[in-house]
Amino acid sequence: MNTIRFQLTVRFAGALLITMFAFALAVWEARRSGAAEEVRRTARAEADIVLAVLRQTEASGQPVTIVRDPAVGPVLTADLRSLVEGMPDYVAVLAQDGRLLALSAAAVSHLSSDESRLLDSTALAAPAGGSARLITLDEQPMLLVIRQPLATRSAVSRIAVAIPIQPVEQEAVRELIGTLVVIAPLLLLVSLALGYAIAGRAIQPVDKIINELHAITDGRSLHRRLAAIEGAEMQRLVSTLNEMLERLESSFGALRRFTADASHELKTPLAVLRADVERAMTESAPRAERLVALEEALHEITRMADLVESLLTLARADEGRFDLHREPVDLAVIVRDVFETASILGESAELTVTLPRLEPAMVYGDSTRLRHLFLNLATNAIKYTPRGGSVELTLLRHERTVAFNVRDSGIGISAGDLPHVFERFYRADRARSRLSERGGFGLGLAIAQYIAEAHGGSIAVRSRLTRGSTFTVTLPIYEPATEVVAPAGGEKQA
Secondary structure (H helix, E strand, C coil), rough: CHHHHHHHHHHHHHHHHHHHHHHHHHHHHHHHHHHHHHHHHHHHHHHHHHHHHHHHHCCCCCCCEEEEEEECCECCHHHHHHHHCCCEEEEEECCCEEEEEEECHHHHHHHHHHHHHHHHHHHCCCHHHHHHHEEECCCCEEEEEEECCCCCCCEEEEEEEEEECHHHHHHHHHHHHHHHHHHHHHHHHHHHHHHHHHHHCCCCCHHHHHHHHHHHHCCCCCCCCCCCCCCCHHHHHHHHHHHHHHHHHHHHHEEEEEHHHHHHHHHHHHHHHHHHHHHCCCCCCHHHHHHHHHHHHHHHHHHHHHHHHHHHHHHHHHHHHCCEEEEEEEEEHHHHHHHHHHHHHHHCCCEEEEEEECCCEEECHHHHHHHHHHHHHHHHHHCCCCCCCCCEEEECCCCCCCEEEEECCCCCCCCHHCCCHHCCCCCCCHHHCCHHHHHHCCHHHHHHHHHHHCCCCCEEEEEECCCCCCEEEEEECCCCCCCCCCCCCEEEEC
């Protein structure tokens, strides 16, 4: 089950186990500290009981100690001794001179003589303010509490109470483990169920997005958009996907238009080519008519070859395989050559082609591609300028850029068509209807735009219907002292 819901549940369970373990350690440490405090309170209570009885006995004027054996020295009276011996823990009562007056039965039965002496010496050395300290008796850690009578003439110097800590701590650990064994599995199962339900609810918007995307991306519903979903992250995801769908819709639309336009552009020349071939194959047709048909067929084949070459150029540009053989290029030379060609074309079209300004400028680029770019704009201006009009070419150098302008007095471009003139296969209807005999394929400006951008420049157009157009190509000036970095696209350095 490699689903996000399952992974979230497993990780939630892992985090819960780690948290439970940390919580158990914290509880154990707290319980351990509480056990030590409980032992300390018990030791003080036992010492206070013995101390209270001794004070009461002394206050009533009764003796606290008696001498049964001169060799041994004084001991507590029988009643007081039986009280001390009945204490459940290790209790020692010491005289002012350090002798042992009484010892509890637990201490007598469990402590060796060395340990008993250690208890006495530790009790004598320890401060008698009721504070506790750790000692080791009977091979286990114990908490020792010392109490001292307030009367300065009391026969008793100190009361020492020692209680083992380990049994209390072990009891606390057993209680904690028992609680965890009973509660932890149940808590884990309930948490897993809740985590699985919460994870399912959390990814429910994702499932909704997946279902909507599955319905949209069938290729026929790209106009649809995902509905808004609550949550900042989900809203960002929906916005990003909607933007992607918008780009996909635009790309699919462009692809459909491209296919339709390419089919349309090939359909007519193929029909003409077929008719010309059939006419040339007619045996009854005169030789001159056959030659005319073959000439027309050759013309259509040339147009189709140009179309295929343009399509191949754009395809290579889209794939980044549009090679540029870069070198320092004098634009003035290229513009002058383009002007001479444009003058010849303009003369046959009864147009005036001028070159009023030609400023020297060097760029780093492909001279062949740049000539293609400039000549494309010049021939385009001649193509859509009526007889008697004018076409003006200029090359102007600025501080760090150079601008090549082509201005004509032609039919112009409407405001609605201007944003689309650089799209593939796009041709303004007015231009097509009025000058259909000169119409191209609508790919020249798309290729021109790519060439300009591949050289790090740009191309722009200003136009008004019936008032002519101005195309401007802006390129960066070549500076020999600056290292030139070729833009992405697979261009080759000369």
